[in-house]
Amino acid sequence: MNGNRTYGIRVEGAKYGVGFGSALAMSISYTNNHSILWAIIHGILGWLYVVYVALFG
Known part of the structure; x- marks a missing residue:
């Protein structure tokens, strides 16, 4: 039962x-x-765009 709870927490966290x-x-x-329009496109990309801006922006 403990394994199921951990899995649920990981899924919710993701x-x-x-x-x-x-x-x-x-x-x-x-x-x-x-x-x-660009905000929507970058929203679809999500964390990829955030990391790109952090590295190169």
Whole structure:
């Protein structure tokens, strides 16, 4: 039973991480580009865009 609880926590954590990554990417993109279309595209990419901006932005 303990193994099932750990799995559930990991799945929920992954869901929240993906959602937060998308929201963060969209806000960074809109701040940099002032374009809703680019914000949507970068929101789909999520954490990839956040890491790109952190490294090269």
